[in-house]
Amino acid sequence: MIIAVDGPTASGKGTIAKALAAHFGLPHLDTGLLYRAVGRQVELSGGDPNSEDDALAACAFPEALLSDPELRSEATGGLASRVSVHPSVRKALYERQRSFATQPGGAILDGRDIGTMIAPDADVKLFVLASVEARAQRRFNEMQQQGRKVTLDEIATDLAQRDARDRTRKEAPLRAADDAVLLDTSHLGRDDAIAAAVAAVEAKALS
Numbered sequence: 032m033i034i035a036v037d038g039p040t041a042s043g044k045g046t047i048a049k050a051l052a053a054h055f056g057l058p059h060l061d062t063g064l065l066y067r068a069v070g071r072q073v074e075l076s077g078g079d080p081n082s083e084d085d086a087l088a089a090c091a092f093p094e095a096l097l098s099d100p101e102l103r104s105e106a107t108g109g110l111a112s113r114v115s116v117h118p119s120v121r122k123a124l125y126e127r128q129r130s131f132a133t134q135p136g137g138a139i140l141d142g143r144d145i146g147t148m149i150a151p152d153a154d155v156k157l158f159v160l161a162s163v164e165a166r167a168q169r170r171f172n173e174m175q176q177q178g179r180k181v182t183l184d185e186i187a188t189d190l191a192q193r194d195a196r197d198r199t200r201k202e203a204p205l206r207a208a209d210d211a212v213l214l215d216t217s218h219l220g221r222d223d224a225i226a227a228a229v230a231a232v233e234a235k236a237l238s
Contacts, residue, residue, distance in 0.1 A: 032057065032137040033152070034232060035145035038159035039194050039205060040108060041166035043216040043224050047159055048141035050225040051232060055139070060131045062142035062149070063111065065124050067102040068092045070110025080113040089114070090123040105174065105181060105189060112193045115143075116200040125149065143197055146208035155235045157214055157228060158207035163190050165217040 034051060038044040045061055052059035070080055072092040078085030101107055114120055125148075132138050132150040140149060146156035161169075167187035174181050197205035207213060212231045216224045 032154045032236065033132055033150050034137075034139040035150050035153040035156045035208070035211075036139065036141040036159060036228075037143055037146050037157070037205070037207065037211070038141075039143070039161075039166070039197065040190055041170045042159045042161045043169075043219075043221075044141045044157075044159040046221060047157070047214075047216075047225055047228045048139050051228060052139045054229055055232070057137050057139050058131070058134070059139045059141075060128065062124075062128050062140055062145065064097060064102060065127065066111040066115045066120075067107050068096045068099075069120060069124075070112075070114045071099060071102055071107050072096060073114060074107075074110060080110050083117040083119055086114040086117045087119045087123060090120060104179070105170070105186065109189060109193065112196050116196065116202065118202045121202050143205040144203035146211050147206060148203045151208065155232045156208045156211040157231060158211040159214050159216060159224075159228075161215060161217040163187055163194070166190055 032055065036044045036048040048059055069086060069089045069092060072089035073080045073085050076089060078089065080086060128140065128149045132140055142149070146153055164187065167183055167190055170186050171183045212235060214227055214231060219227065
């Protein structure tokens with residue numbers, strides 16, 4: 032069974048995807064981490080994330096970079112959003128994601144274009160969404176726990192800018208697949224969101 036989990040930053044899609052992977056015993060890939068690694072590599076190389084050549088060169092990042100805690104920072108998230116607009120970058124990472132999705136036994140992938148581009152043949156597609164206000168508060172809480180200094184307003188502004196870039200880019204824009212199940216987590220706690228996702232997958236799989 033292939034399960035695609037899409038949605039904007041801090042909607043809860045990553046948490047939900049990990050929980051679904053554990054519940055159904057499937058391997059999980061956070062595809063956003065690949066783009067964050069490309070963005071981080073551009074930065075480490077002194078390149079420009081708005082340059083398609085620099086971003087494409089960064090797709091050859093070392094595997095060890097995926098363990099860099101800086102990948103989870105707001106700054107790297109912004110870099111990921113910028114490098115992801117380049118068609119050559121998306122093409123370079125496509126096969127890696129597609130291979131993971133089609134492995135024997137199935138898989139769960141979360142990102143922004145899994146149900147529309149990477150695995151349009153997925154058995155179940157979820158599109159997780161939440162208001163900018165709810166997402167900003169979640170990310171703010173995470174940053175505070177990590178000891179990072181950032182304001183709630185700064186995070187909300189950054190999320191809104193990333194949403195705009197992701198939804199308006201020419202290549203694989205962020206959108207729900209026509210057959211995706213929409214799951215709004217704005218007013219759901221972690222456990223309730225996971226329970227709703229498990230129920231949605233089971234209902235879809237049995238339909």
